[in-house]
Amino acid sequence: MRKPHGNVELIEVFAPDDAALWADAAPPSVEPIDSSTEQRPSHRGVVLVGLLVVGIGVGAVALSDDDQSQTAPTTTVAVTPSTVRVPLDPTDLHYVIQDSAIERFTLTAYSADLVTPPPANEQVHVFTDGTAVGPIVRIELHAHPFEGYGIVGATRDVVDGVELVRPITQPDTVISEVAIDGAWSATIRATRFSAAKVMQLINGLRVVDGQLTHDVDLMGRLGLGLTFEANSFDSLIFGYVESEVRYLTAGGEIVTLRSALGEHNRRLAGFLYLVDGAQRALDGRAYGQLDNGDGIVVWEDEGILLSLVAPGDPDDLIALSQQVRAATRSEWSAMLYGLRPDYTLGEFATLAIGDASEAWRAGPQIAQRKGRTEFLWWWTVPGTDNVTASTAAADGVGAEPHFDTVVVPGATFVFVSQPDAGGTATVRAADGTEYVAELRQPFTQSPVYMAVVRIETPGPVTVNINGESVHA
Numbered sequence: 001m002r003k004p005h006g007n008v009e010l011i012e013v014f015a016p017d018d019a020a021l022w023a024d025a026a027p028p029s030v031e032p033i034d035s036s037t038e039q040r041p042s043h044r045g046v047v048l049v050g051l052l053v054v055g056i057g058v059g060a061v062a063l064s065d066d067d068q069s070q071t072a073p074t075t076t077v078a079v080t081p082s083t084v085r086v087p088l089d090p091t092d093l094h095y096v097i098q099d100s101a102i103e104r105f106t107l108t109a110y111s112a113d114l115v116t117p118p119p120a121n122e123q124v125h126v127f128t129d130g131t132a133v134g135p136i137v138r139i140e141l142h143a144h145p146f147e148g149y150g151i152v153g154a155t156r157d158v159v160d161g162v163e164l165v166r167p168i169t170q171p172d173t174v175i176s177e178v179a180i181d182g183a184w185s186a187t188i189r190a191t192r193f194s195a196a197k198v199m200q201l202i203n204g205l206r207v208v209d210g211q212l213t214h215d216v217d218l219m220g221r222l223g224l225g226l227t228f229e230a231n232s233f234d235s236l237i238f239g240y241v242e243s244e245v246r247y248l249t250a251g252g253e254i255v256t257l258r259s260a261l262g263e264h265n266r267r268l269a270g271f272l273y274l275v276d277g278a279q280r281a282l283d284g285r286a287y288g289q290l291d292n293g294d295g296i297v298v299w300e301d302e303g304i305l306l307s308l309v310a311p312g313d314p315d316d317l318i319a320l321s322q323q324v325r326a327a328t329r330s331e332w333s334a335m336l337y338g339l340r341p342d343y344t345l346g347e348f349a350t351l352a353i354g355d356a357s358e359a360w361r362a363g364p365q366i367a368q369r370k371g372r373t374e375f376l377w378w379w380t381v382p383g384t385d386n387v388t389a390s391t392a393a394a395d396g397v398g399a400e401p402h403f404d405t406v407v408v409p410g411a412t413f414v415f416v417s418q419p420d421a422g423g424t425a426t427v428r429a430a431d432g433t434e435y436v437a438e439l440r441q442p443f444t445q446s447p448v449y450m451a452v453v454r455i456e457t458p459g460p461v462t463v464n465i466n467g468e469s470v471h472a
Contacts, residue, residue: 093304094243095259096327096335097320104312105320107247107255108370110342112335115241115258118232119143123212126236127224132272135193137201137224140233141186141212146179148381150389153472154407155460157195162202164195165407168460168472169293174198177409180205186212189291197222228270235262236270237296239305245335248342252372255310257324264300271298277314285321287314297321344368348378349442352452358382362413362452365390366443373398373446375417382409393417394472398448401470403427403463414453414461416470422449423466430459439465 097107121143128136154175157164165175173191176198180186184207190198200222204215219225230236239260247255268286272278275288275296287297295314298307299321306324308317327335348365362379375397378390396402397417403425406413416425422439429435439449455461463470 093259093302094245094327094332094335095257095301095304095306095324096245096331097247097255097257098323098325104249104316105255105310106250109335109339110246110248110254111339112243112245112332114243114336117240118234120231121210122231124228124230124233124236125212125214125226126228126270126273127219128227128273129223130225130227132278135197135224136191136273137193138189138233138274139186139205139212140189141184141207143184143210145182146177146185148383148389148409149177150379150381150391151175151407152391152404153394154405156407156412156458158458159195159199162199163407163409164198167291168405170291176202178202178205180207183207227273233274236267236274237290238298238307239267248370249310252370252374253311255308255320258307258309260305260307262305264305267298267305281318285318287318289314302326342370346445347443351440351442351450352437352454354454356454356456357410360411360454361388362415362454364393364415364442364450366446375448377404377406377413377415379406379408379413382411398446401465401468403470403472405461405472411454411456412461414455414463416451416453416463416465418449418465418470420447420449425451425453425470426464427453427455428462429455429457430461431457433457
């Protein structure tokens with residue numbers, strides 16, 4: 001599992017905050033949905049069956065047909081693992097947000113962590129034409145064989161057998177995960193760069209003695225030069241993170257404050273290329289939006305690199321960042337050891353099962369944070385034997401008719417939801433094939449109806465519920 005960049009990661013398996021020691025009692029069981037109703041493809045498609053309860057954890061976990069428990073057999077892992085650097089070195093400098101007087105950010109302390117450094121054998125290389133408005137290509141090298149991924153809110157194309165994924169909100173960006181050889185794989189994220197050029201770049205990737213290499217002549221023809229390199233994308237954006245604290249807004253959203261080491265000017269240089277809409281404030285702060293749409297602001301204090309990340313407009317974070325201060329040792333110790341995240345995982349359900357090119361399952365899981373109901377989407381990881389992955393559903397789930405796409409190797413999962421009423425969801429693939437699924441209410445404690453469809457046809461999908469168009 002890749003560590004998230006901010007609150008979201010390019011290849012992501014959702015990992016909520018640790019609930020192992022404080023999770024609530026098992027939620028009430030859910031009545032099984034009648035399995036006699038099937039999905040009805042108008043031409044060809046995959047069959048959906050009724051609710052089957054399976055054993056699923058959050059992240060990548062094993063799935064067992066014999067496990068019929070209504071409660072997840074495991075809880076969750078921490079978003080950021082702690083190091084063994086305890087007790088705290090009194091010379092360490094950590095930061096907190098003092099009581100916020102900003103209405104948008106009425107904050108509750110949530111959790112704190114010391115942060116492990118990124119693996120030494122990972123690398124990130126950023127290629128550009130020397131400007132922030134031209135093509136930007138980010139290559140992240142992973143020291144392991146090719147692994148399955150799940151990219152939320154995207155469509156997929158296949159070019160010469162290579163899958164190219166485009167985020168729906170960033171149509172000028174292409175993402176691809178490729179196996180370079182038996183020991184190395186790479187994630188390529190290319191913005192303002194044609195699919196044909198992406199393919200040329202992919203075909204030229206090599207690893208020599210554990211180092212990513214590139215054909216200088218090819219890069220010249222593509223108009224690219226190496227602009228930045230580091231051992232992780234996080235270090236380019238945040239610096240080398242030493243610690244982080246998280247706060248909850250009144251609406252249950254997470255605000256993350258990171259304290260890091262590194263060179264401030266180097267970080268600002270990369271910020272312009274790697275953050276959408278990057279701008280500088282008069283006091284030297286820089287702000288913009290991350291790949292997932294979260295706002296970010298970065299600045300320096302006493303040689304420490306600081307950053308704030310939160311959903312919403314990055315302009316709002318400028319004022320909040322001015323309320324960040326160094327923590328006393330006792331205050332930081334209380335933050336590190338005294339907080340328990342208010343996050344509870346609940347029931348899970350299988351809403352779809354099929355056997356197209358390979359057997360698969362998918363469905364939702366329910367959770368609660370600060371009294372707010374949240375949902376996760378889970379699916380079986382392609383190419384594995386009963387292993388699942390999951391991610392947070394969009395905020396629109398449960399509030400309005402909605403669908404999320406999750407692109408995995410070889411297919412697109414379409415998760416459809418509607419509050420308060422059932423009916424049928426029709427998903428149309430790019431080739432015109434329609435898949436019809438009945439919306440079910442998988443959780444008795446939530447009046448949200450859901451359905452899942454898996455499509456192997458490349459290209460965008462459209463969705464309607466009971467004849468009305470629905471947007472992602």
